[in-house]
Amino acid sequence: MSTENEWPLWEVFVRTKAGLDHKHCGSLHAADAKMAVQMARDVYTRRQEGCSVWVVRSDQIVASDPSDKDMYFDPAEDKVYRHPTFYKLPDSVDQM
């Protein structure tokens, strides 16, 4: 069957409370942005799960390629000196 008349897919991001990040929580279909925001409220915040929602067209998201995952993220693996625990300091100043 044809899918050209389906409402586009949107990704939904919810801020659970002031001061926190928006976090991805799912997706939904809506004809336009305004409807997507309204539906995001009804579908994902029926129990006060959020105080703000973002929606973005799913086809607008650019993602890293999962098959490149190792090549892409492993270079950080051997850079232990980027972590504070790499440095052994005398006990008297170790709270630094």
Added chain:
Amino acid sequence: MYTQAMDTQREEGGTAPALRSAEEAALQQRFDQRIDAGEFIEAKDWMPDNYRKTLLRQISQHAHSEIVGMLPEGNWITRAPTLKRKAILLAKVQDEGGHGLYLYAAAETLGTSRDQMLDALHSGKAKYSSIFNYPTLSWADVGTIGWLVDGAAIMNQVPICRCSYAPYARAMVRICREESFHQRQGYDSLLAMMRDGTEAQKAMVQDAVNRWWWPCLMMFGPPDDQSPNSAQGMRWGIKRVSNDTLRQKFVDATVQQAQVLGVTLPDPDLRWNEATQHWDYGSIDWAEFWRVVGGEGPCNHERLAMRVAAWEEGAWVREAALAHARKSELKEAA
């Protein structure tokens, strides 16, 4: 709500096809290792075709169950006895719609669109949980669905929160958080009638329990020795606990709840087994189960006809919204 459909699907033309290439064999091996290590599989990760197909079938049928599951209870929204019960029932039915949407979205990550899934439902190709092919004859049915049907659903759904397919697992976590309200409101509604109700109301509750008990036990799917796809589902981390184990857990949990409520469960063979430390129960009429799955339950035709009518009668709304969106986009571009 939940669908037992994965297990009701008869074997689909043999097992996995022979692997095509060394590259594919390596991918398969890597996939098996990830499953064995308890890792999650994400939408864009490589997965065997049968894993994808099985999940798509199970998640979409689960989604259909949520949507069709709105009908038996929706039937009572306008006739709820008080404003309080009406508000609760509205919220619950809205939740079921929401659960359907989470699940369609999870299934769509496997590469099939929601409209295609709905088409499969409407044409009768896809199944939904057979529990919704039973009628809601009285107000007590609404409370009984909450207590028993949603109770059975919770038993079934909690293990799926650890499903190897991450989008499904995430949707299930969300659903399980909301499901507990469904069961408690149902029990609360029955309790009100059993404690403060008239004799007629108490009899109505007992009648509802009598009608729903056996179909609820069937929700867990066929017995383990007649469940051909279970082993593969377990291997893939899609199914975590066997049908019979879940069914026993449900019976054990429900017996005491029935006692507190003051109703009897309609099974003369129900008795405590000291040796196994479980409640033994009588034999389930699997012929009835297969009849309802096969389309001959009391409400199969009515339920499907209502979904198809809702879809068709809503077509102009979907088209108008899309036309409006396209027109606004053009205007903005100009």
